[in-house]
Amino acid sequence: MKAVCWWGKEDVRVVDVPDPKIINPNDAIVRVTLTAICGSDLHLFGGFVPTMMRGDILGHEFMGEVVEVGPGVKKLKTGDRIIVPFPIACGSCWFCTQGLTSLCDNTNPNAWMNEALMGYATAGIFGYSHMYGGYAGGQAQYVRVPYADTNHQKIPNGVADEQALFLTDIFPTGYMAAEACDIQPGDTVAVWGCGPVGLFAIRSAWLLGAERVIAIDRFRERLGLAAADGKTEVLDYGELDDVYEQLKDMTGGRGPDRCIDAVGMEAHGTFIDAIVDKIKQAVKLQFDRAHALRQALHCCRKGGTVSIPGVYAGFIDKVPFGTAFGKGLTLKMGQTHVHRYTQPLLERVQRGEIDPTFIISHRVSLDEAPEMYRTFRAKQDECIKVVMTTA
């Protein structure tokens, strides 16, 4: 089969590899019909995530048709159309029973690596480094899904692939970020980053009752998409002297009640700290650039919430923790517990409350993946979201 493989920093290739097979009783094999490149795949592409190996199959946003199930699988049969959440959950540990599926105790075969870095190991993730289990990903024609009874959401025929695909990651990720804000009547929500997660966070903030939503980015097409709903206000930080002053003015001097950092560890920025971060990251003094996080902490109103769906993987310098403490901020973060959102968000799609296809900018075939990684990374060609068919 054809699979998109990581071959080194800024080098991904489409390689002909053996088809996956059932290894454990609870496995299923899925023929992938549609898959996507995620912003977090760019962290792998850029070489920011340790424990990648040449030949690893990428991809954690994928869906398709079940073609084979192991003897332990009870809830799936050949022919079922499913999406697969990006974190792999066992469904039976204490964390899974609490709905905290991205913190599953059991699915990471390399738990000791993850534990060495974080103290306690979290769930395995498809195509996302050996630290997260080393599972082959779904940017391929076929993929093996462990604990398949837990790791799927069936998709009814009335819902198209493109409408369902983003239930794997970015829609629940944006939604969980907005939900974590505990939005109250009258709240203003500011969202840093209008990539796919930011755009879904914006739409979700509206669904959850925000009074106002302000989007911050510097890419015209992304701000355009954010504003396309006719009610989201946008700030182009490339043209502004001071995002803080602007947000303060827009909110009567109070600051936004809820701030969402949908940027994460590869933040761009125009201030001095962003430039210092970039140099440090280049010489490996720190893994993460955190410009958006610093700004969100600074801008948030007293007693507000800073919610962080953007991915961070290591150490960050000069986070104004005193600011967060002094203002009594609530910080919420973490990998998304996708499993608990797929059913309710699918229902929102079916009711027409949101059409997730609005973020798709590029529709290509798997063969074009290497070029698309470069395009997406450079944010050229107004690239926001790439989906790939696998035939």
Next chain:
Amino acid sequence: MNLKEKNVAEPERWISVIAGGALAAYGLKMRSIPGIVVAALGGALVHRGATGHCMVYESMGVSTAEEQGSQVSVPYGRGVRVEKAVTINASPEVLYGFWRRFDNLPLFMHNLEQVEVRDDKRSRWVAKGPAGSKVEWEAEIINEVPNELIGWRSIEGSQIDNAGSVHFTPAAGGRGTEVKVVLRYDPPAGVVGATVSKMLGEDPAMNVQEDLRRLKRLVETGELPTTNGQSSGRDVR
């Protein structure tokens, strides 16, 4: 157990007295509620050192004191001691039942090849050594409280003297069962010793921890998660 009975070894008692005294002094100096807690902890350590009896050890069914007679196959101060714990989302009954069938142990103990149950007390253990070699010993159960603990040791004349115990304690708030394992080995010199060292690895504590992780995964999910055998760009057709 008699409360006066000594279950703490001599060097450990001295360390307890010295460390406990320092902790108590520091805690009292803090003049705060955390300080009182620290001082109380220090006091408990001093008491433990002075009396040679540790409440914590007692609750675990453990003793590091030397006067243990025939109950222990590995004398204090010799060999390797490993202690690890894991919380498993299952009842003590299920876990005790699984462990008590010693022939289940090779399912999650990586270096164990086979355990043959001889009778209610005795079993024969075969562990993997380097280059296809094997280490064998016979073990007997010396202590057992159903659904709470199992203690065993190798019988006299074994290739490797070892002892172990496993304790099953319900975790608070219905969060499953805390499974704690204490193992002691006394590897002999020579070829068998080298085999045993290899078997234990450079980090015996990590080996035990990984064994317990496998037990948890097996009991909670019915299989061991793995990526062995999956395809990648490294095995290009």
